[in-house]
Amino acid sequence: MRKLSMAVAVSTIALAAPGLAAADTFNYASFKSGVSQIRNNGFTVDAGTATQTGRVETQYHHGFNAALAVGRQYDIESSFNIRTDFELGYSKNKAKSHTLTVVDRSDPNVPTTVSESSLPNPRGDLTMITGFVSVYGEKDLEVIPNASFIFGAGGGGAQVSLEEYSGGGPVVMDDDDISYGFHLTTGWSYHLTDRTSLEATYRYMSIEEIELESVDGLSESQRIDSHHFMAGVRVGF
Known part of the structure; x- marks a missing residue:
């Protein structure tokens, strides 16, 4: 419930952000892709007896991801801006190994x-x-020109x-x-022009309360945690 409240709060802030006062604003579109890593997860299967259960734990190969977003940037001051956007994302990872543990209960x-x-x-x-509404802050780096x-x-x-x-x-x-x-999400951007930037980011993502049912008919709720390393371009218009 706390995670749900956080997601709702972030989405509400993002939707309300267009009301922020800003010296200069513009729309933008961005595309990013990269590598994804899924934390181990598992599911329950029938072990063949009434007193035993089986647990399949899965490890994954590194996979790929991609995301397309449209949003709006608000310049708060010369060295700091806030962005809000809506993003559609996709990721895929193949199973590396399955470990079956049988437990007598x-x-x-x-x-x-x-x-x-x-x-x-x-x-x-x-x-x-995935479909996310997001809020980002972007602060210029004094030690690296044109970077934030x-x-x-x-x-x-x-x-x-x-x-x-x-x-x-x-x-x-x-x-x-x-x-x-x-x-x-965190990372950095390098500004090619006032409205065109390259990005490199790291993202931790958590999908809560996924209800999955095995072929045996056994179901459970779980969380899918993942790490995403992405690079791309953002263009204002």
């Missing part, structure tokens, strides 16, 4: 690990389509898909869900 107070094994031939793709430090946050929604997860056998997970999330 016949004694609910003392669950016991029965076995742990790496599944052969891991398969599966995690894809995310970027910091910001945003909130919105995402569709998360775990597609055709398997390990040397039939598919055990193939599901998707739409939920809310937020991001925290």
Whole structure:
């Protein structure tokens, strides 16, 4: 709930930002792409007995991401501006490994690990389509001419898909869900002109309360955390 409140608050600030007084304003469009990293996540499967459950934990290869945004910049003073934008993003990461842990829960107070094994031939793709409303501050760097430090946050929604997860056998997970999330972003920009800038950013992104159901019919709620390193261009108009 605290994460939801944060996302809603950030989105509200972004939507209200056009009312800010500014010396100069202009619209802009930006495109960025780069590398994404997903933190390990997992899901529950049927272990074959009433007292045992299976947990598949997945590690991922580095993937790719891309984002397109349109927004508006407000010059607060000569060395500082605020930007608000709406961004559509996409990322995809392939499964690197699946580890199956079987736990005996016949004694609910003392669950016991029965076995742990790496599944052969891991398969599966995690894809995310995101829509964020964001607010950024941009402060000129005195030590580097034409460069600025970027910091910001945003909130919105995402569709998360775990597609055709398997390990040397039939598919055990193939599901998707739409939920809310937020991001925290920092980086720097280099201004080629007054309205054209190159950007390099790091983003932490969290998508909350994703409800996923395995092929066995077992479901759970989880959070998908990810890191995104992106570079691109922003053009004013």
